[in-house]
Amino acid sequence: MVLGRVVMLADFDYFFAQCEELRNPLIKDKPIVVGVYSGRTEDSGAVSTSNYIARSYGVKSGIPIFLAKRNLEGTDAVFFPVDHDYYQQISDRVMQILSTYASSLEQVSIDEAYLDVTSQMEGNFEKAYIYAQKIKQDIKTQVGLSLTVGIGPNKLVAKIACDSQKPDGLTLVKPEDATKFLAPLPVDRLLGVGKKTFTRMEQMGIKTIEELSKFDVQRLIAVFGKTLGLYFHNAANAIDNEPVIFAGEAESISKIGTLKQDTHDLTLLLQKTDELTEIVYKEVAEKNYSFKTISIYVVNVDLVSKSRSVTLEQSTRDKEVIKRNVRVLFEKYLAESSLDIRRVGVKVSGFSKEQPQQKQLSSFFG
DNA sequence: GTATGCTTTCGGC
DNA sequence: TTACGGCCGAAAGCATAC
Numbered sequence: 001m002v003l004g005r006v007v008m009l010a011d012f013d014y015f016f017a018q019c020e021e022l023r024n025p026l027i028k029d030k031p032i033v034v035g036v037y038s039g040r041t042e043d044s045g046a047v048s049t050s051n052y053i054a055r056s057y058g059v060k061s062g063i064p065i066f067l068a069k070r071n072l073e074g075t076d077a078v079f080f081p082v083d084h085d086y087y088q089q090i091s092d093r094v095m096q097i098l099s100t101y102a103s104s105l106e107q108v109s110i111d112e113a114y115l116d117v118t119s120q121m122e123g124n125f126e127k128a129y130i131y132a133q134k135i136k137q138d139i140k141t142q143v144g145l146s147l148t149v150g151i152g153p154n155k156l157v158a159k160i161a162c163d164s165q166k167p168d169g170l171t172l173v174k175p176e177d178a179t180k181f182l183a184p185l186p187v188d189r190l191l192g193v194g195k196k197t198f199t200r201m202e203q204m205g206i207k208t209i210e211e212l213s214k215f216d217v218q219r220l221i222a223v224f225g226k227t228l229g230l231y232f233h234n235a236a237n238a239i240d241n242e243p244v245i246f247a248g249e250a251e252s253i254s255k256i257g258t259l260k261q262d263t264h265d266l267t268l269l270l271q272k273t274d275e276l277t278e279i280v281y282k283e284v285a286e287k288n289y290s291f292k293t294i295s296i297y298v299v300n301v302d303l304v305s306k307s308r309s310v311t312l313e314q315s316t317r318d319k320e321v322i323k324r325n326v327r328v329l330f331e332k333y334l335a336e337s338s339l340d341i342r343r344v345g346v347k348v349s350g351f352s353k354e355q356p357q358q359k360q361l362s363s364f365f366g
Numbered sequence: 367g368t369a370t371g372c373t374t375t376c377g378g379c
Numbered sequence: 380t381t382a383c384g385g386c387c388g389a390a391a392g393c394a395t396a397c
Contacts, residue, residue, distance in 0.1 A: 015379085016379090035384080037384085041382085044382080044383070044384095045383070045384060046383050046384045047383095048379075048385085049379070062377095062378085062384085063383080064382065064383040065382095065383075066381095066383080067382080067383085108388095109378090109379075109387080111379085112379095191389080192389085192390080193390095194376075194377085194389075195376080195377095195390085195391090196390075196391060197390080197391090225369085226368070226369090227369080250386095250388095251387085252386090252387075254385085254386065256384075256386070293372085299383095299384095305375080305376095306375085307373085307374060308373085309372085309374080311371095311373085343384080343385090345385080367397105368397085369396080370395085370396070371393105371394085371395080372392105372394080373391100373392085373394100374390100374391085374392085374393100375389100375391075375392100376391090377388095377389080378386105378387090379385105379386090379387090
């Protein structure tokens with residue numbers, strides 16, 4: 001007999017800021033802001049995460065640090081630069097604990113993971129609620145962090161359940177309630193529905209997931225193609241068979257940095273990207289990857305970002321190949337755009353573990 | 367025509 | 380009135396392959 005799946009999404013609350021609270025519990029009642037400082041001026045940078053007290057002042061992820069300071073003027077707010085190594089250590093600990101509760105764990109980011117607990121629950125959703133409370137309590141006791149859990153018959157429902165109540169939340173959606181739960185939500189809550197698709201669906205008279213679920217499949221297929229059309233139809237009907245599987249290594253490695261001064265000068269730009277390349281290369285070499293695609297990333301003075309990339313004929317693991325291609329990409333880019341540049345980045349992707357492909361003599365004789 | 371792959375942009379955290 | 384990170388995968392748009 002095949003059990004219906006029981007899937008959880010565990011998502012740690014305001015993770016970076018909560019880690020700072022953990023390190024220094026005395027600041028818990030204050031607004032906390034964790035930000036990335038570019039080093040250009042005292043307060044140049046952006047907010048990465050803030051606790052809920054800071055959020056009540058409109059201080060949220062992505063806003064400039066100077067704005068956060070202005071909003072929090074007169075409060076006893078505390079500001080921290082991101083300490084990624086520390087957050088990673090905490091993440092490793094909590095993920096390790098979570099993994100003991102599941103048959104499989106799929107980490108989606110530093111603070112988020114899916115758990116397949118079907119066999120632990122024997123398919124029983126009543127048990128799952130108690131089980132999730134136990135997990136939350138265990139993490140609270142062992143590590144001291146709060147998290148939000150969504151439970152559903154698959155990843156899709158678990159994710160949306162999780163989003164529905166934060167922080168320190170626990171939302172359970174039974175299989176028989178799943179379609180009812182999704183019905184009133186706007187279609188862009190579904191993975192795969194971005195701005196363009198949202199607009200297209202809107203024009204077709206589809207705004208809610210319920211409307212999408214009732215829409216004729218054949219017409220969906222006619223508009224979006226077989227794969228996407230079927231996917232949308234299933235998702236809207238709370239059907240999702242994506243397994244919870246151990247997520248492999250990252251698909252790309254990149255490094256971005258803010259320049260001391262805005263510039264359009266190739267030599268100055270390459271000076272910076274060479275530094276970034278060294279760091280990227282070090283990580284790629286440590287992981288023993290070969291890579292096939294090299295990209296540059298540019299943020300102009302107007303804060304508009306652009307990227308350019310090349311894909312090589314053959315994968316390589318050569319640092320000089322990165323530098324050569326970054327140079328060529330920048331030469332081209334600078335000829336196209338006359339704006340001064342504020343930030344630059346280097347990215348490699350298209351990884352393989354093997355040595356770079358080369359014609360093997362043995363194949364001649366095989 | 368549909369699927370696949372590559373490039374660029376978008377958006378979440 | 381200005382001022383503003385870094386990283387990732389998803390989405391979108393196109394070209395080419397099947």
